Amino acid sequence: MRSGRRRLSRVWVINGLLVVVLVGGGVAGYLVFFASDSGASSTTAVRTAAVSSRDVSEVVTAAGAVQSGYSAAASFSGTGTVASVDVKVGDVVTKGQKLASVDTAQASLQVTIAQNNVNQAYQTLVDAQAKGTSTPQQQTALDSAVLARDQANEALAATTLTAPGDGTVTSVSGKVGDKVSGGSSGAAATTTTAPTGFVVVTDLKNFVLHANVAESDVSKLKVDQAATVTVNALPSQPVQAKVTGVDLLPTTSNNVVQYGVTLALTDPPATLKPGQSASVEITVASATGVLAVPSAALSTIGAANTVTVLENGAESRKSVEVGVRGDQYVQITSGLTANEQVVLPQVATGTQQQGGNRVGTGTGFPGTGTGVGGGRVGGGTGTGTGPGR
Incomplete structure (x- = not known):
């Protein structure tokens, strides 16, 4: 047990x-x-970059559309029936070339009547002067008759529509037999909307870009500043350009204020077409061969600019003066010397x-x-x- x-x-x-x-x-x-x-998270080593000499550029970005440098609408200024259309879409024309015409019978008759009135008024004045009985009213009648004749001749000339400038016919909005009731004829400045008329002539060799920039950037823009245009349909063919104009008045949409800027394109691709959308980078400031640091290394509070410098394994803050501020690099005008190591923001690498x-x-x-x-x-x-x- x-x-x-x-x-x-x-x-x-x-x-x-x-x-x-x-x-x-x-x-x-x-x-x-x-x-x-x-x-x-593992502690990462201090990331640094050397103060070095390089080119720094500040750019303003915008988006817009390609347009012809010149586009004009030609329309008949009088009334009549279209007698001929001498061009078609795609034809290349020169300034003054005949585009179309209306029936001249009515206009020719008005010229004949006006000329007869001039002849009669002139004879009346001459006869009165020979008799010594001429009056100021007779001279006025002659002047009025001459003016009416000149207007009749202008109306007759307007029955023929001519090209307002060199270019390519991009629109024909009438045909023989149509009735026209008059309008205006002349060139249209570069705008976001194409001109309209009986015949539209467009310069397809010289292009411009009309873009909109933010109100915070417009003060940086000046005529002749260089730019690079990238057409969305041709991303591998960047086009060089220059600023030719900045709008004085803004446009506002959904409380967003923007200013229009026009740029002339240099040697655009042969396949470029009006209306194609594009983006643009305008160089507003640049410096060549200057000391610079990565933009991420710079800390700006108000008007004070500082960087953290690594010296003998120890970090210290330094005040610096800056010049051109680029997206990737910032020019340092004082406060640092070449090859100093500036500290970059840490990037967590642990899991x-x-x-x-x-x-x-x-x-x-x-x-x-x-x-x-x-x-x-x-x-x-x-x-x-x-x-x-």
């Missing part, structure tokens, strides 16, 4: 040791699990693992029951066997 109890005690002792071992192993595994699973719900299994005490297993504290639970209580 006693020997049986001693054997039972030994069993419990062994089992107790087993429990201690299992619990100790579980705790150790738990600590190892969390130490490896809870990732921490952080997020805790999630996990289900694990573990080993508990001998017996029956529920014990804590390998479940993670992120919502995980473990199941096992242990002594029932």
Whole structure:
């Protein structure tokens, strides 16, 4: 009986040791699990860049559309029936070339009548002068007749429509037999809308870009500033340009104030077409071969500019004076010397693992029951066997 109890005690002792071992192993595994699973951001080395000599440019960006440098609408100024249309879309014409005409019968008759009135008024005045009975009214009648004749001749000339300038016919809005009721004829300045008329002549060799810039940038723009235009349809063929004009008055849309700027394109691609959308970068300031640092290294508060410099492993702040501010680099006019190392903003490179719900299994005490297993504290639970209580 006693020997049986001693054997039972030994069993419990062994089992107790087993429990201690299992619990100790579980705790150790738990600590190892969390130490490896809870990732921490690694400390990165200080990033620096050397103060070096380079070219720095400040640019203003804008978007707009390609337009012809010259586009004009020619329309009949009088009434009549279209007698001829001498051009078609795509024809290249020169200034003064005949484009179309209306029936001249009515206009010719008016010229004949006006000329007869001039002749009669002139004869009346001459006869009165010969008799010494001429009056100022007779001279006035002659002057009026001459004026009416000149107007009749102008109307006759207007029956023929001529090209207002050199270019290509891009629109013909009438045909023989149409009735025209008069209008205006002349060149239209470069605008966002094309001119309209009986015939439209457009210069397809000389192009401009009309773009809109933000009100904060318009004060930086000046005539003759260089620019680079990228047409959306031809992204691999950038076009050089120059600013030719800046609008004095703004346009406002959805409370956004913008100013128009016109740029002349230099050697545009042969495939370029009016109306194509494009973006432009206008160089408003530049400096060649100057000391510069990356823009990210510069800190600006009000009118004060500072950088952090790394010297002998220690960081220190320095005040600097700046010149041209580019997107990537900033010119330093004083405060730094070549090859000094400026500190750049840190970039985190470590990985952080997020805790999630996990289900694990573990080993508990001998017996029956529920014990804590390998479940993670992120919502995980473990199941096992242990002594029932």
